[in-house]
Amino acid sequence: MMNRKTFAGAALAAALLLGGPAALAADTAVCxxxxxxEQCAKFQQDRQAILAMAxxxxxxxxxxxxxxxxxxYAPIPPKQSGGHEVVRVIADTGTAIMLQHLLVVxxxxxKPVVIKHWRQDWAWEPASVLAYQDSGRWAVVPVGAANREGAWSQTVWQTDDSxxxxxxxxxxxxxxxPRWTSGEGLRPLARRDAVRKPPYDRYLAxxxxxxxxxxxVHEQDNAKLGPKDGKPATFVHEVVLNTYTKFxxxxxxxxxGYWEKTATYWAAVRRAWDEVAARDGGIHVREEAENGSVTGPTLMELADKVAEGTATTPDAIAQARRTISDATRVPGKKA
Structure with a gap:
């Protein structure tokens, strides 16, 4: 019988060779x-679907x-854009998978410029999920037994891993x-909306x-919510279609190359955010329209310095940890 590490590596290699949805047959030999x-076949199909997004x-x-x-309120005109994006598996334990997105412009x-983009973390039958609550506040929310059986959580992180x-x-x-559909949940405004200072302030998605x-494809059904006459209101619905075509x-x-140089730095940044969530039962960090979170400019600049060789990885990690610590202090709570 394979151990978990061997299983993860073998399953990943197999999944990356898959050509499309029709190829996602389950291998029930190991789990x-x-x-x-009795869950093994379905679990394997789910894993292969997630890994196929790389x-x-x-x-x-x-x-x-x-x-x-x-x-x-009148709906704004549609907005389209595009680009080139690399998606890499940066961690795989068998029941948890991390996919990191990297834009190339x-x-x-x-010369090519690499911009670290969003990250999606997948966890099988999660006991909890980090969910957006309101401005600058995310909470670790328990997932009931009935809701997590056979389910996967997807947690999405911003460019600076906030x-x-x-x-x-x-x-x-x-x-x-193969398709995955979430339940309804709140999320903060994306930069495309936040920089316009609209009357709504979050999505129910x-x-x-x-x-x-x-x-x-990544599809979103968003209800754009905000205060109206002192009460919460739905301003408008939005549909989002992000299409990833192999190229x-x-x-x-x-x-x-960027990821090879900065992976150790970003792993430490992820750990720092995880430590805050574990310590505080969630994360409090101020949102900024231009950057997502107030930590964005500093953490991204430190990564660029590491990639350019103008800062060492240990020094950048130390500065990043201080930045995250300073930005996530909960008012009235002792350190």
Whole structure:
């Protein structure tokens, strides 16, 4: 019988060779000891669907406000953009998987520039999830036994590894499409909205991921919420379609090179955020329209210095830990 480490490596290698949804057949020969025998086939299919999102992509982002629910609010025009994005598996324990996104853009000098993008963490049958509550506040929320059985949580983190949102849902593999759908959950405004200073201040969202023959899609159904006459109100609905199409006709090596240089730094940053969540039962950090969290500019700049060789990894980690500690102090709570 394979141990968990061997299982994880073998399953990852197999998943990365898969060509699309039709290839996601389960191998029931091995499963981690935490997985009951009757769950093994479904668990393996779920894992392969998550791992299949890793790769090199051309990405298109499409945001559309659809229906207004207030007479004095008019939906804004649709917004589309795109780019090139690398998605890498940076951790896999068998029942927990981390996928890191890295944008590759062309700099002013024509050379590739790598921007660390969002991260998605997947956990099988989670006991809790880090969920957005209100401005600058995320809480570790228990997941009941009935809701976590056979389910996966997805926790999404911002460019500096500060939190964004978390949700729980189940993968399905019928009708020819592996798809995961979350329950409803709150999330902070994305930069595209926050910089406009709109009347709404958060989303109530349902999150979906589905594999396609050429890659995968990330869909969002967002209700944009905010105060109106002293009461919470829904201003407008929005649909979001982010399409990831397999493509490697750009400097993919630049992304892998950046990650090779900064992986140790970012691992320490992740640990620092995890320590705060464990200590405080969640995370308090001020939001900024331009940067997501107030920690963004400092943590990203430190990573760039590590990548450029102008700062050592240990020094950058020490500064990052101080930055996170200073930004996450809870008023009135002793350190």
């Amino acid at each position: 981690p000891t935490a997985v009951r025998a 790769g090199d992509y051309k990405v298109r982002f499409d945001f559309r406000e659809t229906v207004s629910f207030l007479p004095d 062309e700099g002013k000098d024509g 939190p964004r949102y978390g949700g729980v849902g189940r993968w399905t593999h019928d009708l020819g499409v 349902v999150n979906r991921h589905a594999l396609t023959p050429t890659g995968w 490697d006709g750009y400097p993919v090596a630049a992304a892998d």
